[in-house]
Amino acid sequence: MSDIFREVEEDVRRERAQNIWKRYGAYLIAAGVLVFAGIGGWQLWQRHERQEREKISDQFMAAQRITNPRDAATAFSDLARTSKGGYGAVARLAQANAMFASGQGKEAIEIYKEIAARDSGTVGSVARLRAAWASADTATRNQLAELLKPFDQAENPWHQNAQEILAYADYRALDMKAAQTKYAALAADPQSPDALKARARAMADFIKNGGARDFGTVPPEALPVPPQAGAAAAAPPGAPAAPAQ
Numbered sequence: 001m002s003d004i005f006r007e008v009e010e011d012v013r014r015e016r017a018q019n020i021w022k023r024y025g026a027y028l029i030a031a032g033v034l035v036f037a038g039i040g041g042w043q044l045w046q047r048h049e050r051q052e053r054e055k056i057s058d059q060f061m062a063a064q065r066i067t068n069p070r071d072a073a074t075a076f077s078d079l080a081r082t083s084k085g086g087y088g089a090v091a092r093l094a095q096a097n098a099m100f101a102s103g104q105g106k107e108a109i110e111i112y113k114e115i116a117a118r119d120s121g122t123v124g125s126v127a128r129l130r131a132a133w134a135s136a137d138t139a140t141r142n143q144l145a146e147l148l149k150p151f152d153q154a155e156n157p158w159h160q161n162a163q164e165i166l167a168y169a170d171y172r173a174l175d176m177k178a179a180q181t182k183y184a185a186l187a188a189d190p191q192s193p194d195a196l197k198a199r200a201r202a203m204a205d206f207i208k209n210g211g212a213r214d215f216g217t218v219p220p221e222a223l224p225v226p227p228q229a230g231a232a233a234a235a236p237p238g239a240p241a242a243p244a245q
Contacts, residue, residue, distance in 0.1 A: 059075075059079055060079060060087065060090070060091060060094075062075070063075035063076050063079060063091075063094070064094070069098045069099070069101040069102035070098070070102045072094075072098040073095050073098035073099045073102060073104075076091045076092070076094045076095035076098055077091075077095045079091040080092040080095055086123075089115065089119055089123045089124075090123060092111065092115055093112075093115055093123055093126065093127055093130075095111065096108045096109075096111035096112050096115070096127070096130070097130070099111070100130075100134055105134060108134060109131050109134045109135050111127075112127045112128070112130050112131035112134065113127075113128075113131050113147075115127035116128035116131060125150075125151075125158050128147065128148070128150065128151075128158075129148075129158065129161055129162065129165070131147060132144055132147050132148055132162070132165045133165060135147075136165060136168055136169060136172070137172065141166070141169040141170065141172075141173055144165060144166060144169050145166060145169075148162040148165060148166065159191075160186060160189060160191055160192045160193070160196055161196065163182055163185075163186055164182075164183075164186060164196055164199070164200065166182065167179050167182035167183050167186065167200070167203070170182060171203070171207070176207050179203070179207060180204050180207040180208060183200040183201075183203040183204035183207070184200070184204040186200035187200040187201035187204055
């Protein structure tokens with residue numbers, strides 16, 4: 001009896017499956033086709049993206065090998081305009097670096113600030129610091145402090161770099177006490193990078209030892225005196241002039 005019931009149950013299941021297939025078979029086939037098409041399209045897109053990244057990487061490296069800063073700035077500008085995502089931001093930063101090296105300081109600073117305003121990550125932070133260093137000899141201390149305000153907190157990873165710029169601003173403003181205090185603090189700060197510590201220690205010692213003191217002006221170099229004029233000046237009053245040669 002159990003075998004008969006099993007056969008009947010299997011027949012019922014088979015009939016249900018056939019009915020389901022007749023009713024929804026076309027939809028199931030279409031769904032399967034869409035799934036496989038989606039997988040294939042995703043793989044093609046991934047391959048395309050990888051090829052594009054490799055292409056942009058090659059173009060970026062080629063631009064880095066350009067020795068003329070103005071030509072390099074043009075190459076990076078073109079790359080920044082056609083690239084997406086991280087490469088575009090890095091290319092824009094490299095463009096500003098090349099422009100600054102070619103003497104276009106004002107334009108480079110504007111690009112640095114533009115990047116810093118749009119990017120809150122590493123690229124934007126680097127751009128903000130470079131904008132500050134690029135304008136350190138022309139901007140006021142208050143302007144530099146405002147530009148570096150996002151790095152005010154001690155736990156910020158760029159805090160020490162910003163403090164070095166502000167220490168230089170104090171030094172440039174002839175506030176030697178403030179400059180020496182900041183440099184000494186940076187030299188003793190365990191969070192300061194080793195290279196920054198070395199620079200800060202050297203500047204603190206330099207200021208402490210009076211290296212920044214104003215000792216007056218250097219006298220102008222004496223102009224050479226023609227031989228005849230020198231002989232005439234050395235002759236006693238009333239002495240005959242030297243014969244013409």
